[in-house]
Amino acid sequence: QVQLKESGPGLVQPSQTLSLTCTVSGFSLMDYSVHWVRQPPGKGLEWMGRMKYDGDTYYNSALKSRLSISRDTSKSQVFLKMNSLQTEDTAIYYCTRGGSYRFDYWGQGVMVTVSS
Amino acid sequence: DVVMTQTPVSLPVSLGGQASISCRSSQSLVHSNGNTYLHWYLQKPGQSPQLLIYRVSNRFSGVPDRFSGSGSGTDFTLKISRVEPEDLGDYYCLQSTHFPYTFGAGTKLELK
Numbered sequence: 001q002v003q004l005k006e007s008g009p010g011l012v013q014p015s016q017t018l019s020l021t022c023t024v025s026g027f028s029l030m031d032y033s034v035h036w037v038r039q040p041p042g043k044g045l046e047w048m049g050r051m052k053y054d055g056d057t058y059y060n061s062a063l064k065s066r067l068s069i070s071r072d073t074s075k076s077q078v079f080l081k082m083n084s085l086q087t088e089d090t091a092i093y094y095c096t097r098g099g100s101y102r103f104d105y106w107g108q109g110v111m112v113t114v115s116s
Numbered sequence: 117d118v119v120m121t122q123t124p125v126s127l128p129v130s131l132g133g134q135a136s137i138s139c140r141s142s143q144s145l146v147h148s149n150g151n152t153y154l155h156w157y158l159q160k161p162g163q164s165p166q167l168l169i170y171r172v173s174n175r176f177s178g179v180p181d182r183f184s185g186s187g188s189g190t191d192f193t194l195k196i197s198r199v200e201p202e203d204l205g206d207y208y209c210l211q212s213t214h215f216p217y218t219f220g221a222g223t224k225l226e227l228k
Contacts, residue, residue: 035217037165045165045208047217060216061117094164101153101212104176106164 002026004034004095004107011113012085018112020080022095029053029071033098034078036069038091039109046091050098051078085114118142118211122220128228135196137223139209144189146213153212156185156194159222160205168207169194196225 008020022034029051036048049059051069059067068081078095090113096103119142129135137156145152154172157165167176169185172192182197196203204227209220 044222045210045219047210047219058215062216096165100170101147101151102155102167102170103157103165103210104167104170106166109164 002097002105004097004105006093006095006107006110008093008110008112010111011115012089013116014086014114016085017081017083018085018089020093020095020110020112022078022080022107024076024078024095024097027097029073029076029078034071035096035098035103036080037094037096037103037106039094040088040091048080087114090114117216118145118214118218120209120211120218120220122207122209122223124223125221126224126226128226129199130228131199131201133199133228135199135203135225137194137207137209137225139187139192139194139220141190141192141211143214145192145211146189152188154185154187154192155210155212156183157208157210158203158205159208160202163205165208199225 003025005023012018033050033052035050039045049069051071057069066082071078092109092111094109096106121140123138145154156169159165168179173185184195186193207223
């Protein structure tokens with residue numbers, strides 16, 4: 001069955017770089033896109049960017065200067081890197097499968113706290 | 117960016133009752149290919165969002181027919197009939213017609 005699982009550090013220091021991995025199973029990264037969405041505690045959802053099935057990337061302009069998404073298809077993994085983290089980047093980070101312009105399956109999310 | 121205005125913010129309901137959530141976009145969500153990419157999600161407490169309705173009115177696999185979506189252009193509605201306890205949580209609309217994709221701010225469905 002389709003599964004996505006995020007992994008990464010739970011705590012990042014201010015000004016440092018966040019690195020997250022989304023490991024997928026049950027589908028191929030060459031057939032479906034993977035998107036990253038985040039949710040600050042008690043707040044709503046923000047779309048961050050996507051890795052398309054053909055390797056193309058697209059980022060939310062609000063984060064574009066700090067964000068990079070890449071993948072390793074042989075390992076079924078999509079990576080998120082975001083630099084210059086601040087406290088307002090504290091959030092649950094989700095990866096989700098995109099197909100036909102919708103997000104149909106989501107990972108459980110990983111909580112990232114930015115604090116010294 | 118497309119702004120998604122979702123109302124109400126909070127919606128008290130009785131079990132067995134009906135709920136209606138509105139989502140309005142700051143520009144038309146009709147894609148150049150003719151499709152309208154407006155979707156609805158439910159996020160239960162402590163869980164990831166789950167897809168309920170895609171492309172305005174299509175129920176995702178396993179979603180009960182108590183959930184229905186309608187609308188066009190810039191004005192969309194999610195209706196829930198015969199509300200059950202497992203329907204409680206935060207509802208979000210999402211537009212994926214225009215980059216960046218944007219979500220509504222959410223509607224909390226709670227017991228009256």
